[in-house]
Amino acid sequence: MNGIYKIIEKRKIWFTISLIIIAVGIFTMATKGLEYGLDFKGGTVVEINIGGTFNKNDVDSIIKKYSDNFQSTKTNEHSVTIKSTNLSNNNVSSIVKAIKSKYKKSSLTSQNNIGASIGKEARVNAIEAIIVAICAMFIYIGIRFELSFGIAAIIGLIHNVLVMLSVYAVLRVSIDSSFIAAALTVIGYSVHDTIVVFDRIRENQKYMRREDPELIADASVTQTLARSINTVLTVVITLTSVYILVPSVRNFSEPILVGIISGCYSSICIASPSWVLIKKHLAKSKKLKAVEDKTN
Template identity: 75%
Template structure:
């Protein structure tokens, strides 16, 4: 066999990196909280048809006269969508009037208010969706493989979600429905990547029965690492291109980009070493039980 990467032996380094990032994120969340988008805290959504192609920064300057806390997205070539938690009806009228003075053919095509209670309900439903997805993944992996694989995969998934939340908290990026959709997408993608590694571990267990779990995991990671990294790189290149060239979907592509990178790191450096720890713990308990039964 070719050279084997000693990933499991260095698990303390990988765990330390993740713990530092998550600890900073939790501290930020505890002291400053998370920045929630309009979907989760309520506010006003307006869409304006400018009647012609336009420069988005110019329109943003107009909006900033009325609100410093807003999100704007260029929709197609002639429409702009504006979201803000603190726009009054007078502010909306002022924005439309100022934009119309600059773009004579412009007119408001949609205005919608989202109440705080609806935003709170959306938050609760988002959390439920993530929890259900994680539990379903655990059941699937536990049935397809075994309990230790399921537990390791769940720890990896929770790690990914915490990393995404921590980075958003540290960078003060707002969390909205796009983040939740991206998080669920990342959960499915990262589990697929983890399953590829676990499937190789299961196969190698048949041919490396006398080897320790750490050696089997390292061999399996070495065999699958190139595939995992190459797959992630192709996805990252695509997402970066979308992020740069399609600003209207940045709220969706940004968390996916973070999650995909975190998911690859998790599959290699978190899930597999965690499986080794769980597997070794289960073996010790089994030996203690056999020893106890023998003495009795």
Template identity: 50%
Template sequence: MIQKTKIWFSLSLIIIVIGMTLLGAKGLNYGIDFKGGNIVTIDMGKGFNQNIKEEVDKIIKKYDPNATTNIANETQIDIKSNVLTNDTINKMFNDVKQKYKLKDNALVSQSNVGPAIGKELKDKALKAFGIATIAMLIYIAMRFELKFGIAAIVALVHDILITLSVYAIFQIPLNSPFIAAILTILGYSINDTIVIFDRIRENKNKMRGKKIEELANESITQTMTRSINTVLTTLFTIVAVYVFVPSVRDFAFPLIIGIVSGAYSSIFIASPVWVMLKKRKSKNKAAA
């Protein structure tokens, strides 16, 4: 695995370069939580399901093609838009009300989110990411060694960039649950990476005299089954949540990307980076 480091790095680099290029050209598709706009909740009554939601979507798209809708609960639908005005919201609601014979009080709520809140969310998210990264680097450096910490942080940055790249490439709307998902990804990814690093540390005493590449390969092989099983069981749960609980899809989708990316980076990014750092130190000692 370590011998194919260039392949693993290239695969990630291709996705990240494409994503960052599109990010620079188009930017992210910020949702209402960041750009500001209106959130409308309509109670559709009994019998509301995914099929009816799709029919309601068609009515809503007439007024705002970029509006997003989510099933809030068994009877209600949430509509998010930064284009709709009070006038168009009333027209839209009247269309829905007439088609499904709803009562006047079916318009449960209508609220406005200002762009200032979105800026505050982004600032707090960056602070949270920075604090979490520094804290994890310090912990890993104390628990293992600094090179392990650097390799783990490189893997974390990789996971964030991959997730952002997917959102930039496919222009997926990005709302506040994305921030919670990103912080969850950080915790999950670092946990998987530490499992491998812990095995490397154990094997260093058992495999004295072995090359760094052999040590890393053996440690990865020993933890591979555990890593795959953990990822699959977690993915089954998150995918089920994404499919059957539409109201939390904004949180579940980036989590799916991050879990897959985190599993990949723990094996194919973090460990090879640690090997590169160790070999560089050895070369510097030899040169000295």
């Protein structure tokens, strides 16, 4: 068949690329660990109403005098949110006074202290949420399609989560509740993209029954490739615009951006080749069992 991209036969290249990224990420996590945000590590979240327009760099320079480890976000034109793991109540008071001396109308809007035990509980709950989501996806795909599709989809999902964690570990970006929400969003998007390819594979199996699974998968990926790329490009353009123009939601848009690109890649280059390998393994096992039955 002409015009079919040979994606599956190059699976060793795709698998190697993913393994290198994940291996570097795992090594970084093993040696340096992950950078956890306040939601998972504990700390202080302070919101200050400046009372008018302000220069964020000026506010950051004030905060640096009292904390060497903080994140500040311009919530809107008149407010700033400060997150830090080492801010005492006295430091918060000093920051508010210093900002108020520069911006007369400023005032403390809220102050929340997150304990380490609460952060640990949130971390455990986040991991459980991702595991439950992956298991639910496996059951759904296994029922709607067949076991081989379900296993391949789970491989793709785990791949996406590991790639996201690896990128965050290497770049030393903090992981918080926004990351978990983004990860669950990416899992849903990735499964949707994978199901589109798997649905085409299932359809093509009806008309290509005697063909090799590799050829069926290549034909299906080729037929859905333009749709997958166009879809991910529109999402990437939107997320990039949000990332640049809306700083307050960068903690959410950043992991989604990484995950969407990884999800498109995995549905084409990881999940589909994995389905072929599983399908061939099951067919081989079936033949061996048939031979053994005949021998006995």
